[in-house]
Amino acid sequence: MTANITWAAFSQQILVGLSKTTILFIVSSGLSLVLGVLRIPNVFHGSLYMIGAFIAYSAAMVLGGSPLGFWVALVVAPLGVALISLIVERGLFCRLYEREHLMLLLFTFAFMLVFGDLVKLVWGSDYRSLSAPPILQGYFSIFGLPFPRYNAFLLLIGPLVAFGLWFLTNKTKIGKISRAAAVDREMVGAVGINVSWVFAAVFIIGCFLAGLGGALVAPTQNITQGMDHAIIIEAFLIVIIGGLGNIWGALLGALIFGLTDSIGILVWPQFAIVFPYIAVVVVLMFRPQGLLKSVW
Amino acid sequence: MLQVENIHTFYGLSHILFDVSLTVSEREIVCLLGRNGAGKSTTLRSVMGMTAPRRGNIAYKGSNITGIKPYRAVRLGIGYVPDDRRVFADLSVDENLEISERVPKGGVRHWDRKRVYDFFPALQYIMSRKAGLLSGGEQQMLTIARALMTNPEFLLLDEPTEGLAPMVVRMLETQISGLRDTGLTVLLAEQNQKVALGLSDRGYIIDNGAIRYHGPIDELKANEEIRKKYLLV
Ligand SMILES: Nc1ncnc2c1ncn2[C@@H]1O[C@H](COP(=O)(O)OP(=O)(O)OP(=O)(O)O)[C@@H](O)[C@H]1O
Numbered sequence: 001m002t003a004n005i006t007w008a009a010f011s012q013q014i015l016v017g018l019s020k021t022t023i024l025f026i027v028s029s030g031l032s033l034v035l036g037v038l039r040i041p042n043v044f045h046g047s048l049y050m051i052g053a054f055i056a057y058s059a060a061m062v063l064g065g066s067p068l069g070f071w072v073a074l075v076v077a078p079l080g081v082a083l084i085s086l087i088v089e090r091g092l093f094c095r096l097y098e099r100e101h102l103m104l105l106l107f108t109f110a111f112m113l114v115f116g117d118l119v120k121l122v123w124g125s126d127y128r129s130l131s132a133p134p135i136l137q138g139y140f141s142i143f144g145l146p147f148p149r150y151n152a153f154l155l156l157i158g159p160l161v162a163f164g165l166w167f168l169t170n171k172t173k174i175g176k177i178s179r180a181a182a183v184d185r186e187m188v189g190a191v192g193i194n195v196s197w198v199f200a201a202v203f204i205i206g207c208f209l210a211g212l213g214g215a216l217v218a219p220t221q222n223i224t225q226g227m228d229h230a231i232i233i234e235a236f237l238i239v240i241i242g243g244l245g246n247i248w249g250a251l252l253g254a255l256i257f258g259l260t261d262s263i264g265i266l267v268w269p270q271f272a273i274v275f276p277y278i279a280v281v282v283v284l285m286f287r288p289q290g291l292l293k294s295v296w
Numbered sequence: 297m298l299q300v301e302n303i304h305t306f307y308g309l310s311h312i313l314f315d316v317s318l319t320v321s322e323r324e325i326v327c328l329l330g331r332n333g334a335g336k337s338t339t340l341r342s343v344m345g346m347t348a349p350r351r352g353n354i355a356y357k358g359s360n361i362t363g364i365k366p367y368r369a370v371r372l373g374i375g376y377v378p379d380d381r382r383v384f385a386d387l388s389v390d391e392n393l394e395i396s397e398r399v400p401k402g403g404v405r406h407w408d409r410k411r412v413y414d415f416f417p418a419l420q421y422i423m424s425r426k427a428g429l430l431s432g433g434e435q436q437m438l439t440i441a442r443a444l445m446t447n448p449e450f451l452l453l454d455e456p457t458e459g460l461a462p463m464v465v466r467m468l469e470t471q472i473s474g475l476r477d478t479g480l481t482v483l484l485a486e487q488n489q490k491v492a493l494g495l496s497d498r499g500y501i502i503d504n505g506a507i508r509y510h511g512p513i514d515e516l517k518a519n520e521e522i523r524k525k526y527l528l529v
C-alpha cells in the first residue's frame with residue numbers, strides 16, 4: 001500500500017465520518033435544545049428518532065416506491081413525529097415542568113418503553129428498509145475512491161440544519177425567549193410571556209429534529225427495533241461532552257463522536273466501536289463540565 | 297388601583313406574610329419599608345402571582361387577581377422589577393428589551409425601544425452587549441427598562457437601589473420620579489429610607505411579615521420612634 005492510497009482512504013473515511021456526524025448532530029441538537037430550555041432529559045428522544053425512520057418507511061411505501069417517496073418521507077416523518085410530541089407535551093409534560101428532574105427522567109423513560117411497544121405493534125418486529133431516491137444512489141469518485149452520493153447529501157443537510165438552528169435561536173423572537181427561559185423561566189413569565197407555549201414550541205422543534213434524523217438515517221441502515229436505544233446513548237454522550245443545552249456543543253460532540261468512529265474503522269476495524277467512547281472518556285477527564293458552556 | 301387584603305403567604309411550610317393589607321391608588325408612589333427578611337419581596341411576589349397567597353385577596357383595578365399567573369398580571373398592566381437584577385444574562389441589552397415588548401389589554405403604547413433608550417441613554421451605548429456582562433447599575437437600569445417595555449400602568453419595584461453607588465442611586469431616583477410624571481403608579485419595596493422617603497407619597501412598614509405602620513410620608517418622616525424600631529437607622 002502506498003502512502004498516497006492510505007491518504008485517500010483516510011480522507012474518504014473522514015467524509016463518511018462527517019456524514020454520520022450530520023445525523024448525530026441533528027438528533028443530539030434536538031435533545032440538547034429540549035434539555036437546555038425545558039430542563040427535560042428526554043429519554044424517548046431516541047424513540048422519536050426510531051418512529052421517524054418507521055414513518056419514513058411507511059410514507060415511502062404508500063407512494064409505492066416511486067422516486068418521490070423518499071422526499072415525501074423526509075417531510076412527513078419529522079412532521080409526524082412533531083405531531084406526536086405536540087400531543088405528548090400538551091397532554092402530559094406541560095403539567096410536569098415544575099417537577100424534579102428525576103421525575104421527568106422517569107416519565108420520559110416510561111414513554112421510551114411505551115413507544116418501543118407501540119412501534120412493535122404498528123410495524124412488527126421485522127427489519128424494514130428504505131432506499132434513497134435514484135439521484136442519491138450510487139457513488140461518485142473523490143480522491144480516486146468511491147464516495148456514496150447519499151453521504152454527500154447528508155453533508156449538505158448538516159450545515160443547513162446548523163444554520164437553521166443558529167437562525168432560530170439567535171434571530172427569531174421565540175429563540176431569544178427560549179434562551180432567556182433556559183436561564184430564568186419565572187422572569188420570562190414576569191415580562192408577560194406565556195412560557196408554556198414557548199416550551200411547547202421548543203419541545204416540538206427538538207422532537208422534529210429527532211424525526212428528521214430518523215428519516216435521514218433510514219436509507220443508510222436497517223430500520224429496526226432497538227434503533228432507539230443505540231441512538232439515545234450516543235446522543236446523551238454527545239450532549240454531555242458538548243455542554244448541556246449548548247447546540248454548538250452538540251455539533252462539536254457529534255464531530256468528535258462521528259470522526260473518532262470513522263477513524264476507528266480505518267485503523268482498527270474490529271474495535272472501531274470503542275473509539276468514540278474512549279474519546280468521550282478523554283474529554284470528560286479534562287472537561288467534566290463539557291467542552292462548551294452548559295446552560296445548566 | 298391595587299388592594300391587597302389580609303393575605304397570608306407561605307414558602308412551603310414557612311408562613312411568611314401574616315394578614316398583610318395595603319392599598320395603592322392611581323398615580324401614587326407608595327413605599328413598603330422593612331429590614332432584611334421582613335417580607336417586602338414576598339409581598340410583591342404575591343401581587344405578581346409568583347408566590348400566590350394561601351389566604352386573602354388581591355384586587356387590581358377592581359378585579360380579583362389573587363393567584364394569577366405572572367404573565368397574565370403583566371398583560372393586565374402590572375410591571376415587575378425583581379430584587380436581584382434578574383436580567384436575561386445570555387441576551388443582549390436590546391434583546392432583553394425586544395422580548396419584553398408588549399401592550400397590555402386596553403393599554404396604550406407609551407414605551408418602545410426608542411423611548412426607553414431616550415429615557416436611559418446609558419443603555420443605548422451598550423445595547424449589543426450581553427446583559428450578563430453589565431455593571432450592577434446598568435443591570436438595574438435594564439430591569440426597569442425591561443419592565444417599562446411591557447407598558448405597565450402599575451409598577452412593582454423591588455429595591456432598585458440595593459447595592460449601588462450613591463451617584464447611581466441619585467440618578468435612579470431622578471428617573472423613578474420621572475416615571476411618576478408619565479402617569480405610572482408605583483409600589484416600591486425599599487430598605488433605603490432616604491430613597492423611599494424622598495420618592496413616595498405614602499409609606500408602609502413591614503416587619504416579620506406583618507404591616508406595623510402606614511401613613512402619609514410626612515408623618516413617617518416625622519415619626520423617628522417608629523423608624524428606629526422597625527428600620528435600620
Ligand atoms: N424561596 C424561599 N423559600 C423559603 N423561604 C423564603 C424564600 N424566599 C424568602 N424566604 C423567607 O421569607 C422571608 C421574607 O423574605 P423576603 O425576601 O420577602 O424579605 P425582604 O423583605 O424582601 O428582604 P430583603 O430586604 O433582604 O430583600 C425571609 O425570612 C426569607 O428567609
Ligand SMILES: [Mg+2]
Nearest residue numbers: 336337379455
Ligand atoms: Mg427583598
